[in-house]
Amino acid sequence: MTLFVCHLKWSHIEKISQEVKKLVEKKIKVCVFNCRMFDEADYFTKIGDALGIEVKICSESPSLETIHLAEGCDSVSIVTTKISRDLIKKLHAMNLKIIATRTVGFDHIDLQAAEEYGIRVSNAAYAPDSVADFTIMLMLMCVRKMKTMLERTQIQDFSLEGLQGSIFSKKKIGIIGTGRIGQTVIRHLSGFGNEILSYSLKEEPGLKGLTTYVSFETLLKESDIISLHLPASEENVHLIDAETLAKMKKGVILINTARGTLLDTQAVIENVENGKIGALALDVIENETGIYYSDFISQVLTNREILLLKSFPNVIVTPHMAFYTDSAVEEMVYASLKGSLLEAKHEKNPWRII
Ligand code: COI
Numbered sequence: 192m193t194l195f196v197c198h199l200k201w202s203h204i205e206k207i208s209q210e211v212k213k214l215v216e217k218k219i220k221v222c223v224f225n226c227r228m229f230d231e232a233d234y235f236t237k238i239g240d241a242l243g244i245e246v247k248i249c250s251e252s253p254s255l256e257t258i259h260l261a262e263g264c265d266s267v268s269i270v271t272t273k274i275s276r277d278l279i280k281k282l283h284a285m286n287l288k289i290i291a292t293r294t295v296g297f298d299h300i301d302l303q304a305a306e307e308y309g310i311r312v313s314n315a316a317y318a319p320d321s322v323a324d325f326t327i328m329l330m331l332m333c334v335r336k337m338k339t340m341l342e343r344t345q346i347q348d349f350s351l352e353g354l355q356g357s358i359f360s361k362k363k364i365g366i367i368g369t370g371r372i373g374q375t376v377i378r379h380l381s382g383f384g385n386e387i388l389s390y391s392l393k394e395e396p397g398l399k400g401l402t403t404y405v406s407f408e409t410l411l412k413e414s415d416i417i418s419l420h421l422p423a424s425e426e427n428v429h430l431i432d433a434e435t436l437a438k439m440k441k442g443v444i445l446i447n448t449a450r451g452t453l454l455d456t457q458a459v460i461e462n463v464e465n466g467k468i469g470a471l472a473l474d475v476i477e478n479e480t481g482i483y484y485s486d487f488i489s490q491v492l493t494n495r496e497i498l499l500l501k502s503f504p505n506v507i508v509t510p511h512m513a514f515y516t517d518s519a520v521e522e523m524v525y526a527s528l529k530g531s532l533l534e535a536k537h538e539k540n541p542w543r544i545i
Pocket residue numbers: 270271293294295296297511514
């Protein structure tokens with residue numbers, strides 16, 4: 192090597208070392224799909240610059256028709272759009288190595304296909320407080336009939352009839368799933384003084400004194416308010432269906448800020464109609480993709496379940512926005528870019544799913 196270098200002119204050595212440096216320092220390129228220009232784009236630009244990543248921003252959803260936008264990129268940053276086997280096949284053909292979802296949940300990605308095609312999948316982690324606080328707000332809104340009150344005041348109806356609530360702290364709350372979000376709901380609720388029952392596959396010793404772990408059946412039977420905090424999986428599709436609803440108290444308040452597939456929407460509608468469910472708050476719903484985060488103000492909405500549910504006075508429907516705070520958005524962008532960078536450099540990625 193030394194001999195070889197000695198035969199080269201200094202200018203050649205400089206040129207070669209610059210080429211090597213360029214290769215080593217080659218910026219990775221991330222294609223950002225579904226980028227919200229009003230709140231995410233600036234973070235992508237700033238964090239991309241700080242991490243030395245080239246960011247291509249697109250507002251399109253990833254699909255077989257739009258995936259060509261990621262041509263020449265190392266990674267795609269996505270949100271909740273379904274990433275099917277066909278799309279993964281296409282990403283593989285384009286030599287894309289990383290899918291970085293800027294969401295905690297990753298049930299929208301065909302993980303088996305990603306693994307087969309050697310594509311890494313990375314998710315995001317943001318403070319659970321945003322979702323936890325939103326959940327507690329929905330609980331309080333249900334108990335104090337806030338939806339009807341807000342609608343009435345809009346039309347200058349300041350009457351009280353039908354608005355009587357009940358004391359929140361006296362409600363027994365059932366938390367299904369005590370992962371990061373469920374735990375935070377429990378901790379943040381502790382100031383209210385409610386009795387809290389929990390059911391989870393894995394019990395959290397740190398919650399001792401704040402909640403009592405019970406069986407799923409007991410939680411269904413004894414809770415006045417039931418809140419779901421578990422990721423979607425094949426096993427828990429329609430965890431709440433006609434059968435489980437039948438075991439709940441009459442007038443139960445149901446809150447879902449987790450994933451739409453956890454509830455059998457038809458069964459839930461029937462149980463609102465027959466009065467078994469006293470109030471319901473849904474931040475997520477089955478088949479929400481393609482509807483939530485878009486403006487349908489002058490269009491015919493074809494999702495009949497959303498149409499019906501939002502018409503009930505005791506049902507609050509919000510567009511999958513429990514996560515939506517300034518710090519959560521920044522953390523999501525950071526995790527998807529940093530996760531992509533770590534995977535590209537074959538370094539340990541704390542957000543790696545597979
Ligand atoms: C998640 O992070 O999993 C969420 O539910 C929020 C996302 C849809 C933006």
